[in-house]
Amino acid sequence: MSITHRLSGKYDVPGGTSNGSESAQCTAHRETWEETGFNVEVGEWLGQNDQGMQYYACKLAGDFDGTITEFSPPPWSSMEVSAITLIDPFAISGKQWRFEDRLIHLRDMFNRVEDSKPKDSQ
Numbered sequence: 001m002s003i004t005h006r007l008s009g010k011y012d013v014p015g016g017t018s019n020g021s022e023s024a025q026c027t028a029h030r031e032t033w034e035e036t037g038f039n040v041e042v043g044e045w046l047g048q049n050d051q052g053m054q055y056y057a058c059k060l061a062g063d064f065d066g067t068i069t070e071f072s073p074p075p076w077s078s079m080e081v082s083a084i085t086l087i088d089p090f091a092i093s094g095k096q097w098r099f100e101d102r103l104i105h106l107r108d109m110f111n112r113v114e115d116s117k118p119k120d121s122q
Contacts, residue, residue: 001060003035003073004083005098011087012098013106015053028056036084037074046109049102055109 002011014035018027025042032040043057066086073081089107094100 001036001038002085002087003081004085006078006080006082008098009082010098011085011092011096013055024054025056028054028058032058035073035077035081036071037077038084046112047105049105051102053102055106057113 001013003014004011014028014032016027016031016034018024019030022030024045028042029040032038039061040058041061043059046055046057048054069086071084073084089103089110092103094103097103097106
């Protein structure tokens with residue numbers, strides 16, 4: 001899931017800093033909620049980029065099946081977020097990403113999640 005920043009018009013993932021007393025997993029959950037209104041289940045730690053941003057495998061709670069790919073941001077985040085979109089990070093260019101140099105790292109995190117999914121037995 002990506003957010004589109006209102007000022008830059010570019011994609012990014014929900015994120016931010018700890019309030020000082022919460023774990024990184026709680027920060028991931030809170031920041032996702034604040035920026036998207038979605039309640040996510042924070043899964044395994046995937047890695048950290050050079051700027052210290054930590055990545056977690058998260059999934060939407062409930063019966064979300066991925067057929068809807070665009071969402072309106074909640075009213076409380078509309079000053080920062082203009083759209084919420086499910087995108088394939090390999091289908092966009094770095095120029096569409098808020099911090100172009102971080103897209104390669106994000107793709108690596110995406111591959112880690114895909115590689116950890118159970119394969120269907122045939």
